[in-house]
Amino acid sequence: MTRSEGAAPIETVGVIGAGVMGSGIAQILALAGCETIGFDISKEALDEAHKAVRSGRYGVEKSVELGKLTADEAEAALARLRFSDDFDETCQADLIVECVPERLDLKIKTFRDLDQRAPGHTILASNTSGFSIAGIAAATDRPERVIGWHWASPPVISRFAEIIRTKGTAEHTVETVRVLASRCGKNPVVIRDTAMHWGFVANRVYGAMIREASRCVDEGIASHDEVDQLMVDCFRWPVGPFGMTKGATSGWKKD
Ligand SMILES: NC(=O)c1ccc[n+]([C@@H]2O[C@H](COP(=O)([O-])OP(=O)(O)OC[C@H]3O[C@@H](n4cnc5c(N)ncnc54)[C@H](O)[C@@H]3O)[C@@H](O)[C@H]2O)c1
Known part of the structure; x- marks a missing residue:
């Protein structure tokens, strides 16, 4: 596992919302070696996510066919990845990536719930396309462990990793997510969300x-x-x- 000064080792990950982005993000995190659970409130979404990561256009079977993964690597990643309708279980992770629909009320409620249910050390990352990370962090009692991790579609292929830190985000949180993004094969760029300027490029x-x-x-x-x-x-x-x-x-x- 790659370590960097200030970065915490991430072994377990929860992904909240297993739609277009969440399912692919869960797949990549499992491929990067993390024990991963993808949570969704929709049974249909959970079934679709399960299918997509195995046999979808960007699923692991396709990667094996293209020679990007060995069959053993694909099976090992699938063994590390589960989709579940159990929110509390999904919260028991070192890092949680939130991928619910782009509605501010829903993001705020999700972060409140995550803050209450996740262990104190858990980093909470949002894949929002544009809401203020400082605003989302204010819904929690752990702003130092809240960060934006903006992925691009399709998350399995795109190397994009826009990491958005606020004034309150701790250095170790930034470093942990930056290192994990690299481990996922992404090309992380850390940018700033300030009180005056919207932190998305x-x-x-x-x-x-x-x-x-x-x-x-x-x-x-x-x-x-x-x-x-x-x-x-x-x-x-x-x-x-x-x-x-x-x-x-x-x-x-x-x-
Ligand atoms: N699609 C993109 O290109 C793209 C790119 C970057 C970021 N994003 C952002 O990623 C987030 C998700 O987008 P998407 O395209 O994957 O949407 P999506 O609609 O495909 O998936 C969202 C999933 O969240 C689930 N959901 C709804 N309420 C929930 C709740 N309370 N708890 C858990 N799951 C819940 C839905 O059932 C659905 O499966 C949004 O914030 C979006 O702006 C999207």
């Missing part, structure tokens, strides 16, 4: 781009597909702005 810049792309469509200059094609050809992006939105929300499932 990727979605701030993406938001500006999608607003302008939508304006081009609203003004009748170009269709969605035409905007996408132009941006792909001009900047060598893998998809255009509208294709990105569609893919991210669907988990990049094939039509």
Whole structure:
């Protein structure tokens, strides 16, 4: 296990919300060697998550087929990963990654519940796309152990790891998550959430781009597909702005 000064060893992880992001994040954490439980309130989501990590487009069977994993590595990761409807059990972890839908009331309630049920040493990370991490941390009695860990879709493939620290986030929390993100094969960048400035880079810049792309469509200059094609050809992006939105929300499932 990779250690770094100030980083705590993370052996057990809980993932709250096993949808598009949570299921892939749980898969990656299990592949990185963590005993992982993915929790969801929906039985359908739990079943889907289970299927996705095994035989989905980015599941471990596909990785074995592509030669990215051996069959033994895939089976070992699956043995470390469970999906469960037991919230309390999921909370018994060194780190919890919250992946519930992007609603502030739900994030706040989830962090309150996590703060009450998780052991004192547990780090609570949010995969919010843009809510203030300081605001979420204020719902807990452990702001020093609250951090943003923003993943990109599909989490199994993307190397993106935007780690958002607040004024109250302890150095060891930052270091622990940074080291774990590297262990997951990601390329972590730590940024700051300040009282005056919103601590997200990727979605701030993406938001500006999608607003302008939508304006081009609203003004009748170009269709969605035409905007996408132009941006792909001009900047060598893998998809255009509208294709990105569609893919991210669907988990990049094939039509
Ligand atoms: N999809 C993306 O591209 C993307 C990228 C980065 C970050 N995010 C963020 O990740 C989070 C999750 O997004 P998603 O795309 O995976 O959504 P999703 O709708 O696919 O999954 C959310 C899951 O949370 C479950 N859920 C709802 N209430 C819950 C609760 N109280 N406790 C536990 N589970 C609950 C739902 O049943 C669902 O399975 C959001 O904050 C989103 O902004 C999404």
